[in-house]
Amino acid sequence: MSSTTLSQYKTEFLQAAINGGVLKFGSFELKSKRISPYFFNAGDFYRADLLRAISSAYAKTIIEVNASSAPIEFDILFGPAYKGIVLASATVDKLADLQPEKYSKLCYSFDRKEAKDHGEGGNIVGAPLKGKRVLIVDDVVSAGTAKREAIAKIQKEGGIAVGVLVALDRMEKLPAPNGDDPSTPMPSAIGEIRKDYGIPVLSILTLDDIIEGLRGKISEDDIRRMEDYRAKYKPSD
Ligand SMILES: O=P(O)(O)OC[C@H]1O[C@H](OP(=O)(O)OP(=O)(O)O)[C@H](O)[C@@H]1O
Numbered sequence: 511m512s513s514t515t516l517s518q519y520k521t522e523f524l525q526a527a528i529n530g531g532v533l534k535f536g537s538f539e540l541k542s543k544r545i546s547p548y549f550f551n552a553g554d555f556y557r558a559d560l561l562r563a564i565s566s567a568y569a570k571t572i573i574e575v576n577a578s579s580a581p582i583e584f585d586i587l588f589g590p591a592y593k594g595i596v597l598a599s600a601t602v603d604k605l606a607d608l609q610p611e612k613y614s615k616l617c618y619s620f621d622r623k624e625a626k627d628h629g630e631g632g633n634i635v636g637a638p639l640k641g642k643r644v645l646i647v648d649d650v651v652s653a654g655t656a657k658r659e660a661i662a663k664i665q666k667e668g669g670i671a672v673g674v675l676v677a678l679d680r681m682e683k684l685p686a687p688n689g690d691d692p693s694t695p696m697p698s699a700i701g702e703i704r705k706d707y708g709i710p711v712l713s714i715l716t717l718d719d720i721i722e723g724l725r726g727k728i729s730e731d732d733i734r735r736m737e738d739y740r741a742k743y744k745p746s747d
């Protein structure tokens with residue numbers, strides 16, 4: 511997809527990610543153990559203008575999908591620890607600004623990576639999930655493992671996971687069972703979440719968008735390494 515086909519808010523978001531140095535180039539080990547030549551570090555949206563850029567992009571994606579023929583109804587935005595915590599909370603605030611009539615009472619919730627054994631205790635901070643429709647808001651999808659873990663936590667609390675929204679779909683395949691050998695054909699990580707849980711998985715940007723958006727702005731070697739990585743972990747479906 512060419513960056514010229516991106517809507518204005520997506521183009522602005524990509525520009526904010528570039529300006530804020532959120533997209534990094536080099537060699538990065540991912541949660542999946544894959545070694546990637548690029549990394550999207552949502553922790554670098556730490557300045558007010560950058561945080562507003564990312565929360566606006568999430569909020570506008572939600573508003574756009576809710577104006578489509580396949581809206582997502584939800585009660586809570588859930589941000590998986592750690593980076594998702596800020597993203598979900600800031601997006602709740604932004605949605606309440608943009609559509610107060612619909613979202614002024616919207617709630618957020620997030621998990622702890624380790625259970626707290628004193629005070630209020632437990633694993634979840636924020637709105638109780640029991641019986642609620644929960645939209646997960648996180649930074650990226652690579653192999654999809656963290657999203658599956660988040661869905662399991664929500665279900666364990668009695669919540670209903672109704673969708674996933676991320677800033678970046680890295681367009682990768684599921685890990686192969688044989689030690690994630692890249693030559694093993696495997697289906698798309700986000701496609702399998704959609705199928706396994708019957709929920710939508712949305713992203714503001716994809717790897718295709720950022721490669722096209724960065725062409726001419728970063729070195730040709732970095733672009734080639736991203737293209738090689740995309741081909742190496744391309745889903746079979
Ligand atoms: O497995 P996937 O669903 O494809 O996602 C990869 C996730 O791994 C990272 O989170 P990590 O668990 O490292 O937490 P962090 O937010 O503390 O960085 C990253 O922030 C993504 O959310």
Ligand SMILES: O=C(O)c1cc(=O)[nH]c(=O)[nH]1
Nearest residue numbers: 540541549550551650652
């Ligand atoms: O897969 C990951 O671990 C991952 C990829 C990425 O681009 N950014 C990130 O924070 N985590």
